[in-house]
Amino acid sequence: MDEELLTVAAVARRIGVAPATLRTWDRRYGLGPSSHEAGEHRRYCPNDLAQLTLMRRLIISGVAPADAAVRAKAHSGSVSVENVIQDFEVREDVVDSLHRAAKSLDKNFVETLLRKDISENGVIASWTEVIVPLLFLVGDEWAATGAGIEVEHMLSEIIKRLLREGVAEIKEPVNTQPVLLASVGEELHCLALHALAAALAEKGIETFFLGARTPLEAISGMVKRAAPPAVFLWAQLEQNSDPKFFNELPVVRPAPRVIVGGPGWNRETCADVVVAQDLTHACDEIERAVGL
Numbered sequence: 001m002d003e004e005l006l007t008v009a010a011v012a013r014r015i016g017v018a019p020a021t022l023r024t025w026d027r028r029y030g031l032g033p034s035s036h037e038a039g040e041h042r043r044y045c046p047n048d049l050a051q052l053t054l055m056r057r058l059i060i061s062g063v064a065p066a067d068a069a070v071r072a073k074a075h076s077g078s079v080s081v082e083n084v085i086q087d088f089e090v091r092e093d094v095v096d097s098l099h100r101a102a103k104s105l106d107k108n109f110v111e112t113l114l115r116k117d118i119s120e121n122g123v124i125a126s127w128t129e130v131i132v133p134l135l136f137l138v139g140d141e142w143a144a145t146g147a148g149i150e151v152e153h154m155l156s157e158i159i160k161r162l163l164r165e166g167v168a169e170i171k172e173p174v175n176t177q178p179v180l181l182a183s184v185g186e187e188l189h190c191l192a193l194h195a196l197a198a199a200l201a202e203k204g205i206e207t208f209f210l211g212a213r214t215p216l217e218a219i220s221g222m223v224k225r226a227a228p229p230a231v232f233l234w235a236q237l238e239q240n241s242d243p244k245f246f247n248e249l250p251v252v253r254p255a256p257r258v259i260v261g262g263p264g265w266n267r268e269t270c271a272d273v274v275v276a277q278d279l280t281h282a283c284d285e286i287e288r289a290v291g292l
Contacts, residue, residue, distance in 0.1 A: 005043035014049065015056045016104025022052070029069035031055060047076060054079045057109055060100045061085055062093055081112040091129045098130070099137050102151050111158050118162060123199040124279050131159060131195070156191060163198035173206035175290040180228040180256070181207050182214035185240035192262065192279070193234050199283050205290055216245055224250050230257045230289035232282060235264030243269045257289035 012019045026032030031051060033042045044052070051072045057079065058068035088094045094117060101109040118126045138155060142148045181197055183190040190212045197207045208222060223231065231249070235241035241264040249258070261276040276282035 005045060006049060008042050008044075011044045011049055011052060015053050016106060017056060025052070025055065025069065029055075029066070029073070031069055031072060050077065050079050051075055056104065057081065057101075057106065060104070060106070060109060061097050061113075062088070081108050085109075085113050085116060092133075094130050095133045095137065098134050102134070102138065102155055103148070105151070105154060107154060107158065110155065111162065114158065114162055115165075118166070118198075123163070123166060123195060123202055124283070127195045127199070127279055135191075159191060160194050163194040166198040167201045167207070167209070170201050170204060170206055172204070174204040174292065175206055175229060177227050177229055178206040178208045179286055179290065180210065180219065180222050180226070180231045181234070182210040182219055182232070183212045183234045183236075183240075184214060184216075184219070184245045185235065185242060186213055187235055187237060187240040187264070188212050189236035190234060192236075193232075195279060196232065196234075196261075196282055199279055200286060203283065203287065203292070205286065205292075216248060219245065220248070220250050223252060223256060227252060227254075228256050229254075229291075230259060230286045232276075232286065233258070233260045235260070235262045238264045238266070241265045241269075246270075246273050257285060259285045 006014070008019045008022055012022055022032075032048075033044050034048050054075050055065075055068050055072040058071060059065055063071070088097070094113070098110055098113055101113070114126070114131070117130055121129075135152070135155065138148060138152050142152060179200065181193050183193055193209070193211065197209050200207055208226065208228065210218060210222070219231070219233075222228065231246075233245050241260075241262070246258045246260065249256075258273040259276050259282055260270055260273055261282050265275060267275055274285050276285060
């Protein structure tokens with residue numbers, strides 16, 4: 001079977017660089033079509049594409065272009081993301097690498113590096129030091145330019161999937177009754193809620209995850225039927241942080257510890273509940289509620 005041959009434009013789209021960049025790599029480092037002849041259009045074979053993919057990923061991970069080119073030219077066959085990702089000494093470098101990969105829509109690189117970071121550092125450190133700064137970078141770019149919403153959506157889906165993996169791994173929870181997690185009102189933002197569920201899962205704490213746009217009736221029904229030791233209510237936006245979500249909960253014994261989190265809550269109206277300062281604080285409060 002004949003190998004698929006790709007144009008400069010097609011290769012540029014696949015690896016997330018400008019066609020001019022490919023021409024520069026060819027001229028400067030000799031990373032061009034292996035069978036290109038003078039007077040003919042450039043066509044890249046699968047091995048050429050693999051070498052250029054490796055070149056791109058090495059640069060994204062922080063390797064100098066000249067060094068990346070040497071490694072790429074020596075490579076033959078498919079490219080494993082695991083073999084490209086290096087150990088970062090500075091957390092900001094992880095964020096920068098992920099940001100570059102996300103803008104290139106390199107889903108495999110982003111997912112592999114995030115999974116590695118969560119595995120090595122834990123959910124709370126990865127969320128605080130890498131994921132939140134990364135989301136801020138992407139969000140600020142979208143706000144400034146109006147472009148890149150696809151990058152934000154891709155990142156959100158990858159992050160949610162990775163965080164859910166940790167939740168699914170609980171085999172023997174330490175709590176007899178799951179903790180209740182919900183985004184209240186019309187709140188659609190619940191990525192932080194996924195992070196909390198994953199961080200609790202690392203501690204063996206099982207949760208009921210109600211997710212976005214959870215009405216008071218649903219929260220009240222779960223409190224009455226499931227007797228959760230703690231209820232965590234998330235509000236990103238002020239218009240969703242109605243105190244009724246904790247003031248009108250049904251009275252049960254033992255009463256659950258109620259914790260609210262997110263920038264939407266007004267501290268003056270939350271005097272009777274715990275206001276979590278961050279993910280660590282929320283986990284600490286929930287651990288107390290389940291007796292750890």
